[in-house]
Amino acid sequence: MASSDMAMGVIFLSQTVIGLLGNFFLLYHYSVLYFTRATLRSTDLVVKHLTVANILIFLSKGILQTLSALGVNYFLGNIGCQLVFYVYRVGRGVSIGSTCLLSVFQAFTISPRNSRWAELKLHTSQYVGLSHSLILCWVVNMLVNSVVPMYMTGKRNGKNHTTKKDVVFCSVIRNNRFSYSLPVILFSCYDFLCLGLMIWACSSMVFILYRHRQRVQHIHRTNLSSRSSPESRVTESILVLLSTFISFYALSYLFTLWVTLINNPSKWLVNIAALITACFPTISPFILMSRDPRIPTPGSACCE
Known part of the structure; x- marks a missing residue:
């Protein structure tokens, strides 16, 4: 095994x-909060679904990408490839949808009472309504990605196809350009819709926070401390999460498009694209934990 393949395998394994x-x-932290204190924010429910989706991404494609980088490629049959990519696509779609729902929900939550979103704000503040939206997100992604198994096959499959493109440990069937492009367009529409809503929510939250700080700036200088409110801290955490997602998504989309357009992409290019795609599911829990005061840090635990 080449040293570059070993290095890439170690990087995938670490990630x-x-x-x-x-x-x-x-x-685990949010589950403990729910069963012991029964005090969860509405945003915590979305984060729980986001973490489950991220775990599915790593359990499906993350582990197999690590094995493939280490040189183990021909271990999945047709059913294995179809199941792995279906679970991965559902997990990825729910991860994007949950992040989008989290951003839109928080934008409505911090919107002023006299804004045009005031009526919608009342509905989004309901825990049950948010739960139904997350269930709908799972159902939509499970239905939309049901076409994925039709285009996946194992590399050991001996059947002849018009076009067969390797994706490291599996292969994609491309019998004709139209049938292959249709699901790609469908998935892209979902991604761009969520991305557009995230950018709108991010811009709205930045504008609302900016105006709010302008209004209370003189109060902070006189009577109140400059410590931000819990709602502002949650909003800032979501803004950091959104900016991280948008940055990695844009970079991942460029590399994925590059791999898609090339007939025979190199293994190095495919690995880099997969590495960047998994960056957000890797970093997002640590961003949320670092900005949540309810989660004890090692330093605070030592001081108690």
Whole structure:
């Protein structure tokens, strides 16, 4: 095995282990809060679904990408490839949808009472309504991605196809350009819709926070401390999460498009695209934990 393949395998293994540990710890933390204190924010419900989706990403494609980088490629049959990519696509779609829902929900939450979103704000503040939206997100992604198994096959499959494109440990069937492009367009529409809503929500939250700080600036200088409110801290955490997602998504989309347009992409290019795609599921739990005062840090635990 080449040293470059070994290095890439170690990088994938480290990313998968760190991502799984971070998401499992965050999910465990919110579960403990729910069963012991029964005090969860509405945004915590979205974060729980986000962590579950991230875990599915690592358990499906993350582990297999690590094995493939280490040189183990021909271990999945047709059903294995179809199942892995279906679970991965559902997890990825729910991860994007949950992040989008989190941003839109928080934008409505911090909007002024006299804004045109005031009536919608009353509905989004309901825990049940948010739960139904998350369930709908799972159902939509499970239905939309049901076409994925039709285009996946194992590399050991001996059947002849018009066009067969390898994606490291599996292959994509491309019998004709139209049938292959249709699901790609469908998935892209979903991604761009969520991305557009995230950019709108991010811009709205920045504008609302800016105006709010302008109004209370003189109060902070006289009577109140400059400490931000819990709602502002949650909003700032979501803004950091959104900016991280948008940055990695844009970079991942460029590399994925590059891999798609090339007939025979190199293994190095495919690995880099997969590495960048998994960056957000790896980093997101640590961003949320670092900005949540309810999660004890090692330093605070030592001081108690």
